[in-house]
Amino acid sequence: MAMHVLQGTLNVLILNALGERPLHGYAIVERIRAASSGELEIEEGALYHAVHRMEARGWLSHVWQPSENNRRAKYYSLTAAGRRQLAREARAWASYGAFLARVLRPGAEG
């Protein structure tokens, strides 16, 4: 059964997807889906909303460029601020994940 994206995790997933190279929205969705082996179910409209909000905060910038199918597409890339945010959120989520895992392990710490 497919998982739904948890509230608040969408930003880091997007920042992470853009970590390697600029992508357009469709490719971001593909990337996230591929990375989760198709298990993550994203409401795509929400993803676009998040991307636009992140750009407004200065984490992303964009260029319009011809894409693989020769139509114009909007490619997003990380700004310097975006990279710092990615690092910050990745650290936070990693420690939070470890914390949750500890908390939820049955029988741990009493």
Place this chain on the structure above:
Amino acid sequence: MTDPARPTGKRPATPDAVDEELTYHVDRTVAALVEAGWSAEAARQEAARRFGDAARWREKILSVHQEGALRMARTTYGISETAALLPRLWSAVGRDLAFAWRSLRHSTGLTAVTIATLALGLGGTVTMFAAVNAAFLAPLPFPEEQALVKVYQANERRSDVAVPLEVALDWSRDSRSLTAIGAYLYGITANVQSEGDATRARLARVTRPFFHATGIAPARGRIFSDEDLALGAAPVVVIGHQLAQRLFGATGDPLKETLRIDGHTVPVVGVMPPGFSFPGNTDLWTAIEPGGPAAYGSRTAHNFNVIGRLGPGATIASAQAELTRLSDEQAALFPEMAAEGLRPNVVPLRVDLVGTQGQMVWIGLAAVLCVLLVACVNVANLMLARNLTREAETGIRLALGAGRGAIVRLVMVESLTLATGGALLGLIVGLWGTNLVGALAPDSVTSGRPLVIDGRVVALTVLATFAAGLLCGVLPALRTSRVDPRAALSEGGRAVAGSPRRLMNALVGIEVALAFVLLSSAGVLARSHAQLEAVDSGFRTDGLLLARFSLGSLPESPYGTPDARRAFFERLEAEVSTVPGLRAMALAAIMPPGFSPNGRFVIEGRPDAGQAHFRLVGGDYFRVMRIPIRRGRVFTAEDTAAVPQVAVINESLAALAFPDVDPIGQVVSMPGMDGGSGVATIVGIVADVRHRGPTQPAVAEAYFSYRQRPWRTYAMTLVVDSSAALPAGTDAIRAKARLVDAGIPPEFQTIEATMAPFVDPSAFRSRLLVVVAAVALLLAVVGIAGVVSHGAARRQREMGIRAALGAPPGTIVRLVIRAGLWPVGVGALLGLFGALTVGRFLRTFVFEVSAYDPAVMTASALALLATGLLASWWPARRTAKIDPASVLRA
């Protein structure tokens, strides 16, 4: 290439940009699903599901930017929120423009056809705008020219009756609404001599207010003074710049000179500035002394042109009212005026100058506007066809919540962009067109002014371009905005809002109807012109050289007596006959074509036989003019003043006046035609000719010899065969004329030039309309072919199935052609009604052919059906050649 180092995303995204981004996403999703084996419809539903509530997300995304933009505007410029919306709208249009540019660039072929189509339409429009400008808009060369009027008298039948001098002088004295009223006679040719040979010049006789009315002051010297105008004062003359140059060169001082005008010595008192030659091409102006109007006829002698200048606050209507009141006062005093029942008629000078040919300019403009309309219809159809392929995209945009206004705006921006491209190219076409029309148009069409593309023409063109852009775009825009988003998503973008075939067919019908009207009008005018060209005037209309001699325009000329005039022309005949190689010559008091005086024709001993036209000739008139002699003889050298008068009549007069007796030997007279009296014996009958012009039927005519009736010989034209070596012929004749009287120089012309005014306007009209109709036909071919191709493409599947089921290619060709032909047929029928309406306007221009000529109407219909057939045939062939398997697999 990806270049993340070049971010462009600083400006807030517009709704269109957002739509483009989201549309791209959904399209990719659908494509991927279809590739994975989903059906198109299922793929669309799945893509929509994955996206979520599209309209809500779109709003949320836009609000991100709106907040950003407003915040930025407020902090940066400190402006209100409403004001901050303006740059957003502006940048939206900018985005539309960029989008239009991209999509036009991607379909180069279509864009090229569209722009070329509009360029043809707008180019023709530019050309006729230039003609309208020259005829009606460009200012006349007078200060405050709008205030200039001509005054005529009018009754129920005629609106341009010339004015008696006394009447004009009364108006001039009493009128308050017109500040200056000048009366004038013009077109008088005078023999003018300073030193050396005499030259011919055009003279006008004017009253003093004439110059005040025109508003033009002399460049040097003065106009007429009170002393000049006193009764019996010595005449003085004001001369034109051009004549001054011709007579005295650039260095001479005309004001120190006297001229000999028709033998009188007249001092020059003024020189008009360059460019002033009103009225007509006048070279010199002499005064009409108000003390001596008796010499110019009574209060019912309609001889004078009248020009007036409206005073401050006066209008045509107020001047008309005032002159009517003054005329009523005059009529109360002079019963002969009351009996005539004429009233004054005030018309703007410009309207008067353009005359009836002005109508032709409007017809030409209407014709090119029809072509522009045809072009717009074509472009609208092309855009409709192309927008179909974008309906799926539009549907998604709408589903994503884009306003229908934004969709309409996008299509309109695109069509206006196309129209602008067409206009730029159209100006080049127009430049070429104005040169062509300027070269072909007779002066009467443009009131003699050059056709130029000036600011006014460009402004009109901008208007026409805007209108064309709107016309092209409005139907496609409305249709596109009516796309049903759900249908667009579920039906795979096919036939989304119902096929526009019916709309496109209706447009083809309109286009064909317009083309029919143009084609039939061109046909009628061309046939009319062919009839005119085919007219046999009955006399020789080529290869004749005319030399006109006029013996005097001022009273008390040395040629004041009939005997002196006869002596001049007899000596001229004798001298010219010694020119080597000259076989024959003729003399005519009035050369055809044109004016022909007529009067009572009396047969001795019988009641009045009615009217006949009076022609005074000399030399071998009938031989030179190649007018066949039917019976008897014509004038010979023996028919001198010393023997009894003889006359020659034409067949019409013979039939009219002598239905029961042999005319030869009858004694006749035409009292009152000249100063002479006496009777003449008819000695011969000649063939009828169209002396009054090719469009005027022959009339009853009587010929007399100038040697026996020399009264009406103030001016005569010598006619020789120009194969007697032109221009050496002119030199020889000039030299011989100098021997007779060096003060009476000839003015040369060819017979072709005198015929031209009767033929050229007709040639121009028919050529103009034929060219315009040809362009319309060409556009119709393109338009029909486009729609038929589109229809055929949409029915490819059906045709494929038919072919697969064994329908032979012939059937498919027939099916496609039939679909293409019926709107053509309906259009042609509509066009026929249009042509019958338009015929009313053409009636004044056609000659010996009906404006509703059935042959022309039939030919136009056949031509359009053939055009439709031709235009459908090609797409039909292409459809028939399609491999059914490939269509069905798709």
